[in-house]
Amino acid sequence: MTDEARVMSRVALPEETQVERQLRPQRLDEYVGQRAAVESLRVSVEAARRRGEPLDHVLLSGPPGLGKTTLATIMANEMQANIITTAGPSLERGADLMGILTNLAEKDVLFIDEIHRLPRVVEELLYPAMEDFSVNFVMDKGLNARTIRIPLRPFTMVGATTRPGMLSSPLRERFGIFHHLDFYSGEDLTAIINRSASILGAPIAPGGAEAIARRARGTPRIANRLLRRVRDYAQVKADGTVTPEVAVRALDQEGVDEIGLDRLDRRFLTAIIENYKGGPVGLDAIAATINDEAETLAEVVEPFLLKIGYVVRSPTGRRATAAAYAGLVLLVAGHFSGKVPWLGRLPGDIHIQRGSWTFYFPLATCLIVSVVLTLLFSLFRR
Numbered sequence: 256m257t258d259e260a261r262v263m264s265r266v267a268l269p270e271e272t273q274v275e276r277q278l279r280p281q282r283l284d285e286y287v288g289q290r291a292a293v294e295s296l297r298v299s300v301e302a303a304r305r306r307g308e309p310l311d312h313v314l315l316s317g318p319p320g321l322g323k324t325t326l327a328t329i330m331a332n333e334m335q336a337n338i339i340t341t342a343g344p345s346l347e348r349g350a351d352l353m354g355i356l357t358n359l360a361e362k363d364v365l366f367i368d369e370i371h372r373l374p375r376v377v378e379e380l381l382y383p384a385m386e387d388f389s390v391n392f393v394m395d396k397g398l399n400a401r402t403i404r405i406p407l408r409p410f411t412m413v414g415a416t417t418r419p420g421m422l423s424s425p426l427r428e429r430f431g432i433f434h435h436l437d438f439y440s441g442e443d444l445t446a447i448i449n450r451s452a453s454i455l456g457a458p459i460a461p462g463g464a465e466a467i468a469r470r471a472r473g474t475p476r477i478a479n480r481l482l483r484r485v486r487d488y489a490q491v492k493a494d495g496t497v498t499p500e501v502a503v504r505a506l507d508q509e510g511v512d513e514i515g516l517d518r519l520d521r522r523f524l525t526a527i528i529e530n531y532k533g534g535p536v537g538l539d540a541i542a543a544t545i546n547d548e549a550e551t552l553a554e555v556v557e558p559f560l561l562k563i564g565y566v567v568r569s570p571t572g573r574r575a576t577a578a579a580y581a582g583l584v585l586l587v588a589g590h591f592s593g594k595v596p597w598l599g600r601l602p603g604d605i606h607i608q609r610g611s612w613t614f615y616f617p618l619a620t621c622l623i624v625s626v627v628l629t630l631l632f633s634l635f636r637r
């Protein structure tokens with residue numbers, strides 16, 4: 256993986272496990288954003304606690320790094336229960352799940368990550384476990400085969416998935432609570448960065464967190480990672496404080512662009528624009544063009560581009576919007592402005608700050624650049 260791919264990677268990097276755990280909120284009150292989900296879970300937890308019952312089974316879906324594992328841990332903490340963590344692909348045989356289920360204590364939380372990747376046989380074992388808190392175990396084979404019903408202690412199952420559409424409907428229907436996590440607003444990411452900076456003991460100046468939030472692709476995991484990179488840069492190349500200027504310099508150096516798009520996002524957009532004249536084009540065609548899997552694009556690339564309005568979905572396929580064209584032009588301009596500092600910053604160039612977004616209308620720059628280009632073209636024509 257190149258360094259740029261690493262810095263914007265949506266999945267946790269191997270060395271990040273420790274620091275992710277350190278930065279993970281432990282209670283609902285510390286969990287920033289996703290207000291609808293948090294409020295609804297707060298009510299469910301309180302109601303279950305008053306009844307003295309385990310919480311209903313919860314299914315959490317959403318793109319990587321938005322806080323599914325974090326919420327699962329919080330559920331267990333709020334219920335004062337233990338959490339037992341496993342993942343769909345690691346439960347290969349029914350016996351693997353059987354062992355875990357029969358060892359659960361009352362009200363324990365069983366967290367199954369990537370639940371859409373559970374093998375069929377294991378999934379079928381889960382149905383009675385979730386519904387009646389029992390499992391049917393088949394003894395012997397052939398004529399002597401018989402099933403024994405093994406009762407389980409009432410537990411809470413929390414499933415997490417990046418692909419809710421891939422869950423079979425019998426499994427989906429057995430969850431009582433369903434929440435989809437969406438990308439975070441600039442304000443929420445700013446709050447997350449400030450919180451993480453105080454845990455890490457990194458001094459942060461006003462505006463520093465906003466500058467990082469703007470490039471974090473709506474994702475807390477990326478926000479925390481960028482914060483750590485900027486903190487290192489501030490310690491080595493500045494006085495240790497994360498100021499907006501230091502953040503911009505550090506992230507420019509890391510190759511993170513001003514909108515927080517990563518290489519795959521940019522390839523996806525340029526494929527639609529360059530190869531298919533802006534669309535509409537089917538996902539499979541884009542996947543073939545950029546040599547990636549349509550599934551990955553649907554799961555981890557498209558949601559964010561839809562969210563920021565760079566792509567729209569229509570019955571005939573995906574289309575790049577005017578915002579995407581403008582965004583890519585800005586990225587190219589931004590790239591050059593690092594080398595030609597006056598580009599985009601001339602008197603007459605307009606900057607509008609809206610929340611965490613900055614809109615640039617480099618009017619004077621465009622005028623000068625187009626005059627220069629026209630002169631050059633006419634010179635070459637002669």
Ligand SMILES: Nc1ncnc2c1ncn2[C@@H]1O[C@H](COP(=O)(O)OP(=O)(O)OP(=O)(O)O)[C@@H](O)[C@H]1O
Binds near residue numbers: 288
């Ligand atoms: N709402 C939040 N408030 C504060 N920090 C958060 C929040 N959501 C996530 N984080 C931070 O982001 C990191 C990644 O979150 P988490 O591991 O829960 O993501 P995930 O959705 O489980 O991702 P994956 O799909 O890759 O498993 C956590 O370590 C945590 O520090």
Ligand SMILES: [Mg+2]
Binds near residue numbers: 324325368
């Ligand atoms: Mg997770």
